[in-house]
Amino acid sequence: EILMTQSPATLSVSPGERATLSCRASQSVSSNLAWYQQKPGQAPRLLIYGASTRATGIPARFSGSGSGTEFTLTISSLQSEDFAIYYCQQYNNWPLTFGGGTKVEIK
Amino acid sequence: EVQLLESGGGLVQPGGSLRLSCAVSGFTLSTNAMSWVRQAPGKGLEWVSGISGSGGYTYYADSVKGRFTISRDNSKSTLYVQMNSLRVEDTAVYYCAKVSFGVVNPYWYFDLWGRGTLVTVSS
Numbered sequence: 167e168i169l170m171t172q173s174p175a176t177l178s179v180s181p182g183e184r185a186t187l188s189c190r191a192s193q194s195v196s197s198n199l200a201w202y203q204q205k206p207g208q209a210p211r212l213l214i215y216g217a218s219t220r221a222t223g224i225p226a227r228f229s230g231s232g233s234g235t236e237f238t239l240t241i242s243s244l245q246s247e248d249f250a251i252y253y254c255q256q257y258n259n260w261p262l263t264f265g266g267g268t269k270v271e272i273k
Numbered sequence: 274e275v276q277l278l279e280s281g282g283g284l285v286q287p288g289g290s291l292r293l294s295c296a297v298s299g300f301t302l303s304t305n306a307m308s309w310v311r312q313a314p315g316k317g318l319e320w321v322s323g324i325s326g327s328g329g330y331t332y333y334a335d336s337v338k339g340r341f342t343i344s345r346d347n348s349k350s351t352l353y354v355q356m357n358s359l360r361v362e363d364t365a366v367y368y369c370a371k372v373s374f375g376v377v378n379p380y381w382y383f384d385l386w387g388r389g390t391l392v393t394v395s396s
Contacts, residue, residue: 167335200382202318209368209386210310210318221384253318257381261334262308262320 168192168256172265178273179244187268189237189254198258201230201239204267205250213252214239244270275299275385277369282390289359289394295352295369295387303327303347306372306379309354311365312389319365322354323372323381337363359394366391 169192179185189199197217202210212221214230217237227242241248249272254265281293293309308323322343323332331343342355352369367390370383 198380198382202383204318209388210383211386212382212384215373215380215382215384255318255320255382260332262323262381264318264320267317 167261168195168259168263170254170256170263170265172252172254172268174268175266176269176271178271180273181246182243183273185241185244185248185270187239187241187252187270189232189239189265191235191237191256193259194234195256195258197233198256199230199232199237200255200257201228202253202255203248203250204253210253241270277371277385277387279367279369279387279390282367282392284393284395285359286396287359287361287394290355290357291359291392293354293356293367293369293390293392297350297352297369297371300371302345302350302352305374306381307345307352308370308372308381308383309343309352310368310370310383310386311363311392312368313362313365316365321367324352326379356392359392361394364392364394 171190173188199217201214204210218230229240251267251269276298278296309321324343340358344353369387371385373380373384
């Protein structure tokens with residue numbers, strides 16, 4: 167099973183600032199990496215797939231990068247609606263696995 | 274409107290059974306692989322099970338293998354998961370999720386999620 171490790175667990179950021187979230191895989195997942203956003207009481211929403219492709223309707227301030235074992239989600243200028251928990255997920259190998267999440271909170 | 278709607282959650286005793294359903298609308302179920310993903314209270318996401326568009330291939334997390342069975346009825350546009358021998362640690366919100374379509378093979382990330390249904394296993 168591929169272990170996905172996200173860091174930090176919590177990120178405190180002021181509105182308008184840049185947020186950088188990390189996701190590391192225990193072995194290579196190529197570019198088969200997705201990012202999701204989840205707000206309290208809501209289902210997750212797909213943000214990024216293929217490590218760097220934004221899903222339909224996702225604002226350009228969200229960007230993904232990386233391949234192999236190291237991945238990054240960057241939110242260029244945090245808006246109030248971006249404070250949430252973010253999860254990465256690998257789909258290169260069975261079983262599919264998620265990272266533990268990074269909570270982005272208001273500083 | 275493209276939508277997934279789960280149902281069937283509730284309170285069940287340890288060792289009991291429950292069947293969850295996911296009614297889909299706005300797209301053709303038979304052309305899409307589907308999955309169940311769960312989230313224990315206050316915890317992260319855990320993939321549970323997946324099924325190909327035809328239903329010919331099924332996949333399970335080790336934590337539920339042998340206890341859960343995923344299935345689909347494309348004629349009813351409905352996805353199911355039969356959960357047997359339930360344990361306290363199966364307590365979670367269960368989400369139905371649509372797997373991204375691929376021309377040759379699906380890409381096993383989730384581009385559409387339902388709102389979830391809560392399963393509580395407790396005596």
